[in-house]
Amino acid sequence: MRELQSEIVEEMGVKPEIDPAEEVRRRTDFLAEYLQSVGARGFVLGISGGVDSSLAGKLCQLAVEKLRDQGVDASFHAMRLPHGIQKDEDDAARALEFIGPDHTHTFNIEKAVTGVDVAFTESFGRNLRDYHRGNVKARLRMTAQYAVAGEQQALVVGTDQGAESITGFFTKHGDGGADVLPLFTLNKRQVRQLLKHLGASEPLYTKAPTADLLDENPGQLDEAELGISYDHIDDYLEGREIPADEAEKLERRYLATRHKRTVPVSIQDQWWRD
Numbered sequence: 001m002r003e004l005q006s007e008i009v010e011e012m013g014v015k016p017e018i019d020p021a022e023e024v025r026r027r028t029d030f031l032a033e034y035l036q037s038v039g040a041r042g043f044v045l046g047i048s049g050g051v052d053s054s055l056a057g058k059l060c061q062l063a064v065e066k067l068r069d070q071g072v073d074a075s076f077h078a079m080r081l082p083h084g085i086q087k088d089e090d091d092a093a094r095a096l097e098f099i100g101p102d103h104t105h106t107f108n109i110e111k112a113v114t115g116v117d118v119a120f121t122e123s124f125g126r127n128l129r130d131y132h133r134g135n136v137k138a139r140l141r142m143t144a145q146y147a148v149a150g151e152q153q154a155l156v157v158g159t160d161q162g163a164e165s166i167t168g169f170f171t172k173h174g175d176g177g178a179d180v181l182p183l184f185t186l187n188k189r190q191v192r193q194l195l196k197h198l199g200a201s202e203p204l205y206t207k208a209p210t211a212d213l214l215d216e217n218p219g220q221l222d223e224a225e226l227g228i229s230y231d232h233i234d235d236y237l238e239g240r241e242i243p244a245d246e247a248e249k250l251e252r253r254y255l256a257t258r259h260k261r262t263v264p265v266s267i268q269d270q271w272w273r274d
């Protein structure tokens with residue numbers, strides 16, 4: 001294994017092989033035990049129709065059902081957070097049907113995004129670029145989830161997993177802003193494996209990942225933006241060999257996005273000097 005690869009594999013904690021039943025149990029227990037130990041009353045999570053939120057949502061629902069069986073008051077709030085009309089709304093409906101959440105709230109972020117657009121244009125005399133608007137959408141989804149979490153005394157769930165973490169392919173303080181991360185240490189194919197194990201339908205567990213943040217390119221596939229395939233990212237995280245140019249590309253991304261995987265850099269920190 002490459003030297004940096006072994007450090008990254010250790011940091012991300014991805015195992016080359018998993019037992020899906022055991023992983024579901026461990027992650028559901030983690031959610032249930034953490035919720036009970038902090039005395040919160042439930043979980044909040046945006047459901048997009050993608051594989052990560054479909055799995056994380058199902059684990060949340062299983063965790064609160066387990067707590068209720070033990071007499072603890074807990075519930076799961078699934079949030080649909082479209083920007084206007086979502087192109088793959090059918091997939092989001094399929095995900096909700098699979099999860100069977102206690103509560104579903106629809107919170108359309110379009111007006112809030114428009115509010116930022118208007119203020120930006122007033123301030124700078126031009127429009128905010130589509131790419132940066134995409135990150136505004138992710139941060140407004142985070143804001144909406146925290147508004148509900150505050151009202152419900154609940155925790156915000158994040159869907160960060162190994163393949164996303166290593167590439168820094170998330171919006172800092174957007175979808176990266178959350179309280180608990182039940183998918184951490186899984187790679188993308190393991191997320192699909194757990195969904196299949198839990199009885200998700202094939203279109204749900206095989207859905208191609210999209211951040212879907214751009215008005216100018218709705219449903220753009222992550223792999224097109226990343227320029228690296230999830231198969232290669234997953235292989236790398238399982239400690240396997242991938243083509244050297246791909247490994248280098250991945251490692252450059254990993255190093256450039258270290259700031260996203262730490263708390264804000266302070267005068268005490270030295271890690272960035274390496």
Ligand SMILES: Nc1ncnc2c1ncn2[C@@H]1O[C@H](COP(=O)(O)OP(=O)(O)OC[C@H]2O[C@@H]([n+]3cccc(C(=O)O)c3)[C@H](O)[C@@H]2O)[C@@H](O)[C@H]1O
Nearest residue numbers: 135138168169170171172174175210211212213222225259
């Ligand atoms: N070295 C450094 N030390 C400390 N902070 C640093 C920094 N470099 C940038 N920053 C800060 O970070 C900001 C850039 O980070 P960020 O705002 O996240 O922006 P950025 O990384 O440019 O964009 C987010 C990327 O993640 C993708 N994404 C987002 C959301 C969801 C998904 C998905 O898969 O669903 C994917 C999105 O398509 C895009 O490629 C800068 O504006 C700056 O404030």
Ligand SMILES: Nc1ncnc2c1ncn2[C@@H]1O[C@H](COP(=O)(O)OP(=O)(O)OP(=O)(O)O)[C@@H](O)[C@H]1O
Nearest residue numbers: 046047048050051052053081082159175209210211
């Ligand atoms: N349109 C949306 N409605 C609700 N939540 C959303 C929406 N878009 C993004 N999110 C939230 O942001 C998270 C990050 O998006 P991301 O695309 O990484 O995950 P995903 O859509 O669940 O899976 P995939 O990566 O396979 O597309 C989602 O897991 C979800 O919680």
Ligand SMILES: [Mg+2]
Nearest residue numbers: 048050210211
């Ligand atoms: Mg997505």
